[in-house]
Every structure is written in C-alpha cells, then in structure tokens.
Amino acid sequence: xxxxxxxxxxxxxxxxxxxxxxxxxxxxxxxxxxxxxxxxxxxxxxxxxxxxxxxxxxxxxxxxxxxxxxxxxxxxxxxxxxxxxxxxxxxxxxxxxxxxxxxxxxxxxxxxxxxxxxxxxxxxxxxxxxxxxxxxxxxxxxxxxxxxxxxxxxxxxxxxxxxxxxxxxxxxxxxxxxxxxxxxxxxxxxxxxxxxxxxxxxxxxxxxxxxxxxxxxxxxxxxxxxxxxxxxxxxxxxxxxxxxxxxxxxxxxxxxxxxxxxxxxxxxxxxxxxxxxxxxxxxxxxxxxxxxxxxxxxxxxxxxxxxxxxxxxxxxxxxxxxxxxxxxxxxxxxxxxxxxxxxxxxxxxxxxx
Amino acid sequence: xxxxxxxxxxxxxxxxxxxxxxxxxxxxxxxxxxxxxxxxxxxxxxxxxxxxxxxxxxxxxxxxxxxxxxxxxxxxxxxxxxxxxxxxxxxxxxxxxxxxxxxxxxxxxxxxxxxxxxxxxxxxxxxxxxxxxxxxxxxxxxxxxxxxxxxxxxxxxxxxxxxxxxxxxxxxxxxxxxxxxxxxxxxxxxxxxxxxxxxxxxxxxxxxxxxxxxxxxxxxxxxxxxxxxxxxxxxxxxxxxxxxxxxxxxxxxxxxxxxxxxxxxxxxxxxxxxxxxxxxxxxxxxxxxxxxxxxxxxxxxxxxxxxxxxxxxxxxxxxxxxxxxxxxxxxxxxxxxxxxx
Numbered sequence: 001x002x003x004x005x006x007x008x009x010x011x012x013x014x015x016x017x018x019x020x021x022x023x024x025x026x027x028x029x030x031x032x033x034x035x036x037x038x039x040x041x042x043x044x045x046x047x048x049x050x051x052x053x054x055x056x057x058x059x060x061x062x063x064x065x066x067x068x069x070x071x072x073x074x075x076x077x078x079x080x081x082x083x084x085x086x087x088x089x090x091x092x093x094x095x096x097x098x099x100x101x102x103x104x105x106x107x108x109x110x111x112x113x114x115x116x117x118x119x120x121x122x123x124x125x126x127x128x129x130x131x132x133x134x135x136x137x138x139x140x141x142x143x144x145x146x147x148x149x150x151x152x153x154x155x156x157x158x159x160x161x162x163x164x165x166x167x168x169x170x171x172x173x174x175x176x177x178x179x180x181x182x183x184x185x186x187x188x189x190x191x192x193x194x195x196x197x198x199x200x201x202x203x204x205x206x207x208x209x210x211x212x213x214x215x216x217x218x219x220x221x222x223x224x225x226x227x228x229x230x231x232x233x234x235x236x237x238x239x240x241x242x243x244x245x246x247x248x249x250x251x252x253x254x255x256x257x258x259x260x261x262x263x264x265x266x267x268x269x270x271x272x273x274x275x276x277x278x279x280x281x282x283x284x285x286x287x288x289x290x291x292x293x294x295x296x297x298x299x300x301x302x303x304x305x306x307x308x309x310x311x312x313x314x315x316x317x318x319x320x321x322x323x324x325x326x327x328x329x330x331x332x333x334x335x336x337x338x339x340x341x342x343x344x345x346x347x348x349x350x351x352x353x
Numbered sequence: 354x355x356x357x358x359x360x361x362x363x364x365x366x367x368x369x370x371x372x373x374x375x376x377x378x379x380x381x382x383x384x385x386x387x388x389x390x391x392x393x394x395x396x397x398x399x400x401x402x403x404x405x406x407x408x409x410x411x412x413x414x415x416x417x418x419x420x421x422x423x424x425x426x427x428x429x430x431x432x433x434x435x436x437x438x439x440x441x442x443x444x445x446x447x448x449x450x451x452x453x454x455x456x457x458x459x460x461x462x463x464x465x466x467x468x469x470x471x472x473x474x475x476x477x478x479x480x481x482x483x484x485x486x487x488x489x490x491x492x493x494x495x496x497x498x499x500x501x502x503x504x505x506x507x508x509x510x511x512x513x514x515x516x517x518x519x520x521x522x523x524x525x526x527x528x529x530x531x532x533x534x535x536x537x538x539x540x541x542x543x544x545x546x547x548x549x550x551x552x553x554x555x556x557x558x559x560x561x562x563x564x565x566x567x568x569x570x571x572x573x574x575x576x577x578x579x580x581x582x583x584x585x586x587x588x589x590x591x592x593x594x595x596x597x598x599x600x601x602x603x604x605x606x607x608x609x610x611x612x613x614x615x616x617x618x619x620x621x622x623x624x625x626x627x628x629x630x631x632x633x634x635x636x637x638x639x640x641x642x643x644x645x646x647x648x649x650x651x652x653x654x655x656x657x658x659x660x661x662x663x664x665x666x667x668x669x670x671x672x673x674x675x676x677x678x679x680x681x682x683x684x685x686x687x688x689x690x691x692x693x694x
Contacts, residue, residue, distance in 0.1 A: 054492050055526040062496015065481050066426050067690050097474040097482045098465030099682035102689045157688040
C-alpha cells in the first residue's frame with residue numbers, strides 16, 4: 001500500500017522511463033534530498049534548481065517550447081505567488097499564438113493545510129489556479145488518484161498544475177485502491193523505493209512494475225452514493241467529508257460524496273446528475289471563501305438547477321484571512337474540519353423548504 | 354568596451370562585404386518604413402496601439418541575418434521583445450504580416466488578431482510568442498537553451514529586452530540559470546539600451562555603469578557595443594554567436610542605441626529629433642564609401658513606400674476575427690512532443 005508521496009514517485013518513474021519525461025526539477029528535487037517530501041527520490045532525470053520559483057516556471061515553459069516534457073516542482077504553493085505572470089504566460093501561449101505553439105508541462109506543488117505549516121506553508125492554490133485559464137488542474141485525494149492524475153497531466157499537450165494536498169502525502173491507499181503492481185506490504189514497497197537514511201550515494205531503487213494508468217482529467221469519482229445530500233470536494237477535505245458522511249449514517253442521513261479530482265476541466269455532468277437526485281448540495285474546500293472555486297460551482301448550481309433544489313446550496317471553505325496561524329487552535333479554526341463539515345452536512349440534509 | 358574577462362574576437366570592418374552592407378541597408382530602410390507605416394496606421398485609426406523598434410534597425414537587422422532560422426533545438430530559439438520588427442524582416446518575414454497584426458485581422462499569422470503589433474510568434478522559425486510584460490522572456494529562455502545543450506549541435510537561444518527591464522527579477526534569473534556551474538547554457542543574452550524606461554531616463558534609476566558589467570559577477574563573457582552602427586553590430590553579434598554556439602556557454606551583449614519614436618503610441622509615437630538616427634548615419638557611410646548613391650537610396654525608399662502603401666490598402670479589406678472564435682485554442686489537442694503537426 002503506497003503513500004501518496006510514494007505513488008507520485010512511482011508515476012514519475014513511469015513517466016521518465018516510458019512517457020518521455022526529460023526533466024524533473026526544482027528546489028531540492030534531485031539528490032541528495034529527493035524532494036522536501038521525498039516525492040522525487042531515486043529518479044534518473046531529477047536535478048536541483050536555484051531557489052528561484054520564477055526561474056523554475058520559466059525553465060519549464062522554455063523546455064516545453066523546445067519540445068521537452070518536464071515536471072517542475074515548486075516546493076510549496078505558498079512560494080509561487082511571485083510567478084503568477086509566468087503561469088499566465090504558460091496558460092496563454094497556445095491561445096495567444098492562435099494555436100501555433102503548445103506548452104506541455106506539469107507544475108507540481110504541495111498545497112493546503114494539515115501539517116501545522118504556519119503562514120507560509122499552508123496556503124491553498126485552487127482558487128488562483130482556476131483563475132488562470134489555459135491550465136488543466138488536478139488535485140488527488142488518494143495515492144492511486146495521485147498516480148493516475150499525474151500521468152494524465154504529464155502526457156497532456158497543455159500546461160497542467162498538479163496540486164498535492166500536503167496533509168495526504170503520508171496517507172496510505174485503502175484496500176482495493178492500490179496501484180496495480182505495487183507490493184501489498186507497506187514495508188516491502190518502502191524497502192524497494194525509499195532511500196535509506198544517511199549516505200545514499202550507492203543506493204539504487206528497485207522499481208515495481210506499475211502500469212500506464214491514466215485517470216482522465218475532468219472525470220469525477222463518486223466516493224460513496226447517497227440519497228439525501230450531495231457533497232462535492234477535493235484534496236485534503238475529501239476524505240474528511242467521506243468520514244463525516246459515514247458518521248451521519250447513524251443519524252439516518254445518506255450523503256453522496258463526489259471527489260472532483262480535477263478542477264479544470266471539471267465534471268459538471270457528474271455534479272449535476274447527483275444534485276438532481278438529491279436536491280441538496282454542499283461544496284467543501286479549504287481555500288479562502290471569497291471568490292472561491294466553490295462559489296463558481298454554487299453559481300452554476302443556482303443558474304442551472306435552481307428549480308430542482310430542495311434547499312439553498314452551500315459552500316464550506318476556509319476563513320477569508322491572510323494566512324493560517326501556527327497554533328493548533330488557529331489552524332483548526334481557519335479551515336474546514338470534521339466537526340464543521342459534519343454540522344454543515346447535517347444542517348443541509350435537515351433543511352426544509 | 355569588453356568586460357575584460359576573455360576577448361571574443363570580432364571581425365574587422367573590412368571583412369563585411371559590399372553586398373552584405375547593401376543588403377543590410379535595404380532591410381534597415383524597409384524596417385524603418387514599416388514602423389513609420391505602422392505608426393501612420395495607428396494615427397489613422399487602423400489599429401488600437403503601436404509599439405515597435407524604429408531606431409534599433411542597425412542592431413536588429415544584423416541580428417536577424419545571423420540567426421539560424423528553423424524549427425527545433427538544432428536551430429536558434431528567439432525570445433524577443435516587442436521592438437524586433439527589423440529582426441523579423443531580416444529573417445524573411447513579410448512586412449504585410451506586421452500590418453495585419455496592427456489591424457488585428459483574422460489573417461494576422463502571429464496571433465490571429467489577438468495581440469498587439471510587434472508581438473511576433475512563428476513556430477516554424479523558433480520565434481516564441483512575444484508578450485507585453487517586459488522581461489518574462491529572460492526567465493523562459495534558459496529552458497530552450499537547456500534543451501539545446503542536451504541536444505548538442507550549434508543551436509542557441511537568443512533573448513532580447515530593453516535596459517529598463519533589467520530591473521525586473523527575471524533578468525537576474527537569466528544570469529543565474531544561464532551560468533550555473535552544473536550546466537552553463539548556450540544563451541545569448543541581449544540588452545538593447547536606449548536609456549529609457551517608458552518615459553523615464555535611466556540615469557535616475559540605474560546606478561550600474563554598464564548593464565553588461567552585471568555579467569561579470571556570474572563569469573559570463575560580455576560586451577557593450579554601439580548598436581547604432583550596423584557594421585559593429587554585425588561583427589559583434591557574429592563573434593558573440595560563434596562563441597555561444599561553440600563554447601555552449603552564455604554571452605551578454607549590451608547594444609547602446611536610439612529610440613526614435615518614443616515608447617509607444619501611449620507616449621504619442623512622434624519622431625524624436627535629438628537622438629542619433631542609425632539609418633541616416635549608415636546612408637552617409639554608404640555614400641561616402643560609394644556603395645550606393647543618394648538617388649539609388651531614394652529610389653529604394655520610393656519602392657518600399659509604395660509596397661507598404663499597397664499592403665496597407667490590402668489589409669484594410671481583410672476580415673477581422675469573429676467573436677465566436679474566442680474559445681479557439683484555449684487548449685490543444687495536438688501533441689507536438691509526440692510529433693503531431
């Protein structure tokens with residue numbers, strides 16, 4: 001059972017061996033560290049860049065223009081704010097050249113709260129990412145999703161943002177959600193692909209044979225079915241929503257949980273069909289709530305499904321504050337947690353017209 | 354004016370053939386008339402905005418002549434800014450296409466009516482899309498140079514920008530990434546220094562004696578040259594390019610030159626009379642060296658003027674893009690990496 005970070009590493013190995021990836025680079029991405037979260041250990045095309053996010057995004061664009069497939073990592077999304085105009089460049093190259101040039105690149109970065117990362121290691125990026133047209137955006141919630149979505153980003157002929165929820169990086173696959181070919185035993189996988197502590201100069205990973213498993217961008221996943229309420233989430237809050245939904249079974253409430261998986265393109269058909277069945281919808285994410293991506297989904301729900309709703313559609317998101325404070329109580333109060341999600345679900349399920 | 358690191362030997366004046374000088378003159382003249390026509394189009398309402406490079410012809414034309422034009426890493430990648438019309442002409446672009454972009458017609462081959470004039474883009478020549486923010490190209494150019502370093506051969510990346518833009522962090526990014534000891538890159542870093550940032554003189558904003566001095570800190574070979582002299586520009590560009598092609602290392606070339614119609618139409622686009630005019634200077638030289646007569650040059654000017662007049666008339670009748678095309682090319686289905694065309 002891989003963790004998400006191991007799944008990313010397995011996908012990158014497949015990508016450099018079979019899918020034409022030439023460069024996996026960023027700050028501390030190459031040896032000796034292999035990534036701040038170890039996502040790039042043991043890979044053969046990794047290299048360390050200067051501590052310069054603009055340079056990283058710029059180099060990825062340049063490599064793409066020269067017909068190379070690269071995966072560039074920005075160590076935390078909190079540090080990519082100085083590169084927004086370069087992201088805009090990447091997102092507009094195909095459009096601005098009237099279809100002449102492409103910009104196929106994947107920019108990978110950890111996002112969100114959950115590790116007590118304080119003000120500059122807890123930001124979300126989904127709201128800003130969805131304000132940069134021209135990018136495809138994926139955000140996994142399980143190791144298998146991370147594997148399949150990352151491979152889809154890598155082979156896409158367009159620029160892609162692969163947002164990795166930090167809080168889920170060490171979470172293991174659930175039974176039945178493994179990546180085909182990975183050893184079932186956690187320790188066995190670790191022995192194969194985790195770098196040892198200390199001197200790694202002679203260490204070589206032993207890669208298990210995992211397939212070209214692509215999870216299509218723009219295809220949501222129904223995590224659990226339910227008749228009373230639709231909950232649409234992604235990233236860190238998705239498994240919390242699932243857990244809250246499971247708890248509500250004892251209250252007689254059946255919640256349908258949808259993992260959006262990619263934010264652009266996104267699977268409106270799946271959301272719409274579910275809301276048409278349940279008549280109630282809650283969107284949950286942890287980015288700040290003003291001009292939040294969930295607000296777009298709310299607007300579309302009102303526009304297209306207003307007369308089919310049994311209750312006002314709701315958004316539960318992060319507080320509109322400049323950052324997430326370090327202290328436990330501050331972080332817990334800043335972004336949706338199990339209790340607030342559970343309460344929001346129950347209130348909406350019991351809301352009567 | 355070398356930085357004194359290691360001399361890059363340029364050809365002597367005598368090495369430039371009469372044929373080359375005549376050719377450069379023709380392209381410089383055409384580039385100037387093209388810019389004047391574009392300004393006229395703006396003033397007549399045949400375009401919303403003008404920005405370009407009148408005054409930079411003595412540098413931009415030799416640059417275009419020396420570029421190894423083509424597609425893919427074996428040829429030069431061009432990361433230009435919006436003052437490179439003379440370079441594009443020297444590479445073989447048709448002047449009418451610049452007029453099409455000015456008039457934002459659907460036939461504009463660079464952006465289909467989506468972008469300002471001077472914002473060139475041509476994949477078959479490795480001219481990557483020019484964008485309006487100054488200096489972003491300096492962060493992107495190391496990426497193509499990286500691919501070229503790996504590919505081998507003599508292809509290089511060339512990035513151009515102005516002096517004021519070197520204040521942006523991207524310029525420092527370019528210097529750092531081009532000169533990493535782990536992997537120095539075949540990148541020609543060009544700064545055209547007209548001593549202006551929009552309407553502000555550089556003297557009050559920049560303390561460095563020469564911009565090329567900044568290369569020294571990174572052990573990048575560099576030179577500051579007179580970009581108003583096409584002979585000097587040609588020789589120094591040829592030498593710098595040869596160095597980058599052969600050594601697979603970066604070089605910074607700062608060309609000091611004039612800006613003859615201000616920043617853009619935002620500042621009026623009127624002729625500036627107190628700066629050296631490289632075309633006038635070169636025409637005097639051509640006469641003195643008896644390579645061309647005034648009458649020949651006047652004839653050529655009349656021919657080009659007529660050609661541009663006709664092009665202007667033609668472009669006026671060409672269609673604008675329709676509103677229903679705005680969603681075209683947001684995403685690509687074509688995978689160029691895989692070899693789709």
